[in-house]
């Protein structure tokens with residue numbers, strides 16, 4: 001089988017890294033990855049190379065704001081059969097920030113994909129409330145909807161697009177920033193509002209499933225979420241996996257943040273609206289889109305993901321694979 005060359009943007013970020021790990025663990029001999037980054041000498045790029053080696057991975061420099069730099073990457077592959085697939089993920093401009101740059105990047109890359117005849121173009125967008133509310137989207141949400149529309153228009157003249165719509169990342173609840181997210185959501189969301197969740201690792205697995213079987217997913221939308229949990233249910237799942245409560249800032253501080261910050265209140269409103277639309281059936285294709293993503297890879301629940309993470313941490317805690325218990329008991 002000839003090697004397929006796949007260009008991955010955001011390769012040093014959460015989704016890009018996850019896709020690279022998934023592709024190289026399952027299809028190392030069948031694909032070669034071009035990992036796009038703005039700096040090939042950054043610690044993040046070096047870490048990618050250290051982890052995966054150079055046999056199936058090449059770090060390529062390019063800035064999605066600069067078309068010429070990305071075009072050079074496509075041109076560089078022409079003699080060796082061209083770029084077969086593209087995974088497009090774009091950096092988030094920030095809560096409440098304008099997203100014209102994001103929209104221009106996404107449209108530009110899809111047009112280049114079309115021009116250079118890629119065979120599978122996967123754009124990672126974001127989950128939202130469904131068709132009835134498309135007109136009300138703003139900022140990054142608006143940019144993502146416009147990029148999706150652009151891909152679909154290019155699809156009429158040949159772009160084999162696939163759209164992935166990931167839900168809220170489970171990693172958003174990690175570390176100190178995560179404890180702020182937990183506090184704000186506990187304070188802001190209604191008791192019965194459920195938040196759709198996905199582990200970024202599973203976005204990588206679902207995308208790898210798409211690249212593995214492109215004809216099945218071409219011109220399809222996949223919604224990436226393993227489950228929807230209320231904050232109380234999330235706490236239960238966290239406790240089940242770790243034995244501890246989900247870390248959170250105090251409710252007073254959380255209320256203060258919401259009072260002072262319009263973008264945070266808007267985020268809470270968006271989550272409430274997504275929940276209302278998804279349970280009221282105003283997004284009728286949503287279940288099918290989730291089922292399709294699960295066919296590409298069975299996505300993990302929060303408890304499954306967190307338990308796996310806890311196990312991995314324990315392993316990292318071991319010294320050269322020899323745990324403290326094994327050392328003191330002598331049973332190696």
Ligand SMILES: NC(=O)c1ccc[n+]([C@@H]2O[C@H](COP(=O)([O-])OP(=O)(O)OC[C@H]3O[C@@H](n4cnc5c(N)ncnc54)[C@H](OP(=O)(O)O)[C@@H]3O)[C@@H](O)[C@H]2O)c1
Pocket residue numbers: 009010011012013014015016036037038039042044062063064065089090091092125126127140166167168169172
């Ligand atoms: N967090 C969530 O809950 C959630 C949910 C759904 C969707 N999303 C969407 O996911 C996307 C972010 O994905 P992520 O979290 O995987 O990314 P991330 O971890 O924030 O990483 C951003 C990546 O973008 C690259 N990048 C930034 N500016 C660039 C430029 N001008 N040209 C080329 N590359 C550039 C960075 O690479 P270098 O620095 O190496 O150049 C980095 O690899 C956003 O669009 C966000 O809206 C997030």
